[in-house]
Amino acid sequence: MTMTQRHVYLDHNSTTPLHPEVIKTMKDGMDYFGNPSSMHAFGRQAKGFVNEARERIATFIGALPEEIIFTGSGSEANNTVLSILGCTATHCSCDREHKPRIVTTTIEHPCILETSKCLTGQGTGIVYIDVDSYGKIDMDALREAVTEETGLVSVMMANNEIGTLQDIRAIARIAHEKGAHFHTDAVQAFGKIPINVHDLGVDFLTVSAHKIYGPKGVGALYVRRGVHFCPMIHGGHQERGRRAGTENTLGIMGMGKAVEMRALEMDEESLRMQTLKQALKTGIEERIPDVWFNGHPTDSLSSTLNVSFDGAEGESILLYLDLEGIAVSTGSACASGSLEPSHVLLATGMPVERAHGSIRMSLGRENTMNDIDYVLDKLPRVIDRIREMSTVYGRK
Amino acid sequence: MSSHQSWAYTDIVKDHFMNPRNILRDDDYQDDGKGIVGNIQCGDEMLVVIKVDKENETIADCKWRTYGCASAIASTSVMSELVIGLPLHEAFNIGPKQIASALGQLPENKIHCSVLGDKALRAAINDYYLRSGQAGKVVKEVARIVCTCMNVTDHEIEEAVLDGARTFLELQEQTKISTVCGKCKDEAQQLLKDYVKKHFAPE
Numbered sequence: 001m002t003m004t005q006r007h008v009y010l011d012h013n014s015t016t017p018l019h020p021e022v023i024k025t026m027k028d029g030m031d032y033f034g035n036p037s038s039m040h041a042f043g044r045q046a047k048g049f050v051n052e053a054r055e056r057i058a059t060f061i062g063a064l065p066e067e068i069i070f071t072g073s074g075s076e077a078n079n080t081v082l083s084i085l086g087c088t089a090t091h092c093s094c095d096r097e098h099k100p101r102i103v104t105t106t107i108e109h110p111c112i113l114e115t116s117k118c119l120t121g122q123g124t125g126i127v128y129i130d131v132d133s134y135g136k137i138d139m140d141a142l143r144e145a146v147t148e149e150t151g152l153v154s155v156m157m158a159n160n161e162i163g164t165l166q167d168i169r170a171i172a173r174i175a176h177e178k179g180a181h182f183h184t185d186a187v188q189a190f191g192k193i194p195i196n197v198h199d200l201g202v203d204f205l206t207v208s209a210h211k212i213y214g215p216k217g218v219g220a221l222y223v224r225r226g227v228h229f230c231p232m233i234h235g236g237h238q239e240r241g242r243r244a245g246t247e248n249t250l251g252i253m254g255m256g257k258a259v260e261m262r263a264l265e266m267d268e269e270s271l272r273m274q275t276l277k278q279a280l281k282t283g284i285e286e287r288i289p290d291v292w293f294n295g296h297p298t299d300s301l302s303s304t305l306n307v308s309f310d311g312a313e314g315e316s317i318l319l320y321l322d323l324e325g326i327a328v329s330t331g332s333a334c335a336s337g338s339l340e341p342s343h344v345l346l347a348t349g350m351p352v353e354r355a356h357g358s359i360r361m362s363l364g365r366e367n368t369m370n371d372i373d374y375v376l377d378k379l380p381r382v383i384d385r386i387r388e389m390s391t392v393y394g395r396k
Numbered sequence: 397m398s399s400h401q402s403w404a405y406t407d408i409v410k411d412h413f414m415n416p417r418n419i420l421r422d423d424d425y426q427d428d429g430k431g432i433v434g435n436i437q438c439g440d441e442m443l444v445v446i447k448v449d450k451e452n453e454t455i456a457d458c459k460w461r462t463y464g465c466a467s468a469i470a471s472t473s474v475m476s477e478l479v480i481g482l483p484l485h486e487a488f489n490i491g492p493k494q495i496a497s498a499l500g501q502l503p504e505n506k507i508h509c510s511v512l513g514d515k516a517l518r519a520a521i522n523d524y525y526l527r528s529g530q531a532g533k534v535v536k537e538v539a540r541i542v543c544t545c546m547n548v549t550d551h552e553i554e555e556a557v558l559d560g561a562r563t564f565l566e567l568q569e570q571t572k573i574s575t576v577c578g579k580c581k582d583e584a585q586q587l588l589k590d591y592v593k594k595h596f597a598p599e
Contacts, residue, residue, distance in 0.1 A: 313439060315465035316413075323414065332439065332465070341439070353436040389419045389469065391432065391441045391461045 007325040008371045012211070012364035013160050013188060013304060014329055018254070019213035019365075025257040026215065029250050036247050037238060046249050053256025057220055060259050061205065062196035069221045069239045070252055074187040074208035075111035077221035078154075080232040080243070081183045081204045082115045085151050086122050087230040094230045099151035099180070101125045105137050106347040107164075108156055109185060113343075129155075133348050134296040135164030143174055150180040158189035161331060161344040161360055162295030163304030165189065172201040181227060187211055187219075191262040192270060192301055203227045209251065213365065214258030218251035265365065273363050274302040276372055280361065281305055283376040288383050290393075292354060294345060301362075306331070308350070308358040311393025312386040314341075317359050320382040326375055331358040353392075405466060406500035412470035417477050420445060420459035427459075429527065431519025434512045440464040442472055444516035446479075448524050453484050460516070464509060467502050471510035474498045479517060488521050488535065490514050492558070492595060507595060508558040542584055545576035550587055557591040564588060 009017070018026070029049065034042030036050050051065065058065045071077045085098045102119065104112055106128045116126045127145045129137050137155060146153055153175035158165050168184050175182040183204035186195060191212035197205055205222040209215055223229050223242070235244025284291055290310035309317065314332025321328055331342030332355075340346075341355035350358075361375075387393040405413070420443065427445035434441040440463065447457040458476040462469050475495050479487040492511045496502045502510055518535070525533040539549035548571045556570040564581075567573060567588050574581045 311463065313464050313468075316469060319413065319466045351437075356436070356439045388421070389416060389461055390463045391443045392436050392463050 005325045006374060007327070008367070008374055009327045010361040010363060010367070010371075010375070011327045011329050013163075013360065013362035015210050015216065016213045016364055017366065018215065019258055019261050021261050022214055022254045022257045026250055026254045029253040032249065034249075036249060037236065046247075049253050049256075050247050050249055053252045053259075056256045056259050056263075057207070060195075060263055061190075061207075061222060062198050063222050064225060066240065067197075067222055067225055069223060069242045070247060070255075071219045071221055071243060072217055072245075072248065074185070074206050074211075074219040075109075076232075077206040077208075077219050078109070078111045078183075078185055079115050080221055081152070081154065081206070082112065082119060083232040084228070084230045085124055086119045088122075089230065089234070092230045094228060099149050101127070101147070101149045102152045102154065103127045103129065103142065103145045103150055103175075103180070104154045105129045105131060105156070107131050107135060107137075107159055107161075107344045108154070109160060109187070112154055112156070112185060124151075125149075131164075131347050133350075134299075135159055135162045135294075135344070135348050136296060136299070137166055137171070139167075139170065139174075142171065146174055146178045146180055148178055150175070150178055152181050152183060154183040154185065156185040156188070157195075158186070158192070158301050158304075159295070159344060160188045161342055162306045162348070163188075163301035163362075164296040165193070165299045165301065168200045168202065172203075176201065188301065188304075191259070191266060192273075192303060194266075197222055197224065209255035209258055212258050212262050215251045215254040218248050218255050220255070269365055270302045276363050276367060276369065277302055277305050279369065279372050280363075280375065281307075283372065284379065287376060287380040294348065294350065294358060303363040304360065305362075306345075306358060306360045308345075308354045309383050309387075310354070310357065311390040312357050312383050314356055314358055316386050317357075317382060320385065321359075321378065324378045324382070326378060328359045328361050331360065332356050404503060405470070405506075406502075408474070408498070408500040409466065409470040409502065412473040412499070413466045416469055416473040418457075418459050418473065418480075420461050425459060427520075429520040429522075429524030431516040431521075431523055433516045433519055434464075436463055440468050440509060440512050442468065442512045442516040444472070444476075444513070444520045446517075446520045446524060448484065448528075450528070455479050455482055455484065455487050458517070460513070462513075464512075465506070467506040467509035468512065470499055471495050471502075472513040472516075475513040475517065484521055484524070488518055490517065504596070505560060508555075508560075511558055542587065543571075543573045543576075543580045545580075546572045546574075548573040548584075553584065553587045554591045554594075557588065558595060561588070562592060 034046035036047035054065045054068050058068050129142050155171050172182040181203040185206045187208045190207040203224045208219040231242050233244045292308040294306040314330030318330045331345045345355040428448040429446045432443045443461045445459050449456040460472045462472045495510050522534045539551040561567040574584050
């Protein structure tokens with residue numbers, strides 16, 4: 001490849017580049033090294049930065065600053081919420097008589113599904129709610145599954161692979177009617193659609209910085225005031241005793257700035273994403289036969305497009321596009337080195353062979369219509385090439 | 397951006413992936429033997445066709461089609477180059493190890509993508525023997541049951557190793573072998589060792 005090769009990054013659901021304003025904030029922030037727990041001037045200054053970021057995030061989702069706990073990632077925040085039900089710490093203020101049942105879905109992120117599996121080993125019952133072909137959860141099944149025994153319902157707001165949005169307000173109401181707490185993993189929705197925790201009626205909500213042009217290694221958990229909480233990481237009194245460990249001050253400052261910029265740009269950007277996504281979708285439909293678009297046609301993130309190509313395997317598509325400078329991700333098994341394709345695509349009832357041939361293109365703020373044109377120029381040739389050597393496409 | 401650094405495969409794999417050799421493009425190709433193995437539902441399917449120089453019993457031409465990942469495409473491509481000109485009995489013995497080494501090695505979790513190419517080739521050679529009235533030469537790969545309780549064969553142990561099983565526990569997780577009476581444990585452990593050596597020991 002030449003040095004001047006064009007690069008089009010279409011993997012924003014995986015991670016995003018830092019916003020230029022975030023870079024500025026973090027560069028400046030490197031001069032402040034104080035420990036926010038220290039009482040002296042250095043510490044107070046650092047604490048000021050952390051609290052400023054906390055306020056910004058709280059305001060952005062309609063919460064109070066003391067309802068926000070900084071974590072090391074979205075995965076940590078999700079693990080923390082589930083661990084409350086498995087709390088066995090003898091000195092914990094919890095009564096350790098948590099209701100032993102979690103209701104979640106088949107399309108959650110692995111950090112919910114794998115943690116749930118661990119809890120099953122500890123005696124917690126887990127119920128997985130199925131989704132329809134668009135990735136929407138079965139609300140009747142949810143109503144049936146949530147009982148007086150249910151301690152927690154956890155349903156993601158937007159799916160990372162297909163972008164489908166759930167009716168979080170209705171789901172929270174169903175959970176609360178039976179006295180269960182409700183958690184939503186909002187990592188993919190945060191900063192892309194408006195979120196108000198009171199309006200939605202959630203008890204716990206997970207967000208992450210690096211999906212919204214902030215730094216990696218920092219996330220946050222909203223815990224509604226008055227809801228019982230047990231920490232997962234024990235130690236010092238940071239985060240009001242809810243998450244021990246010296247704060248990632250630089251990351252938190254970056255996250256605060258990223259949220260500030262999202263608050264300014266989100267509305268306009270999400271309209272622009274919608275236009276780009278539509279152009280990409282229409283362009284693919286016009287240029288490539290035998291394609292399938294996955295996820296909900298309307299209740300979906302405006303920046304996520306998941307598509308399957310008959311007779312073409314996902315990892316091959318990804319790597320041929322990579323050679324053209326285009327970055328996408330795939331639900332194919334081969335890319336991950338496992339044998340099973342994406343659990344999300346399979347949960348929507350998609351045939352296995354179609355799941356093997358799927359790619360996800362997730363748009364972001366630096367993408368332009370020129371990028372879409374470039375992809376629409378390269379992608380049909382890549383698919384043609386793969387289909388030409390395929391055993392299964394267009395054969396007698 | 398120095399993308400070449402992040403390429404998950406060797407330069408040879410990349411070359412065969414970008415410029416695959418001997419793709420079967422002609423739907424009316426007159427083959428002497430044809431083998432198709434794998435399953436699109438598992439993510440890999442390969443078709444291998446051969447023309448045989450009947451006087452010398454060598455492979456005169458080998459063409460292929462593959463549905464699969466970069467490893468699968470590159471493996472079939474490099475195999476087609478390896479076997480053209482080879483006597484049938486030599487080509488029959490080409491295995492994943494030779495293919496991987498001709499590619500300058502594959503990532504370990506991708507070895508299983510390279511095992512279908514030689515399987516399809518053996519199927520094509522057997523097909524040639526059948527079609528040319530030499531049924532006696534057909535070599536059947538008969539599986540032998542090792543674990544009678546769970547009905548696990550030596551082939552399944554080999555598949556499990558190619559799919560990543562290295563310890564007896566991993567082998568049990570994948571195949572459920574030796575989870576009932578345990579009589580086959582010693583043999584199963586030996587086979588595990590043998591197959592790991594066969595596919596993953598350095599030359």
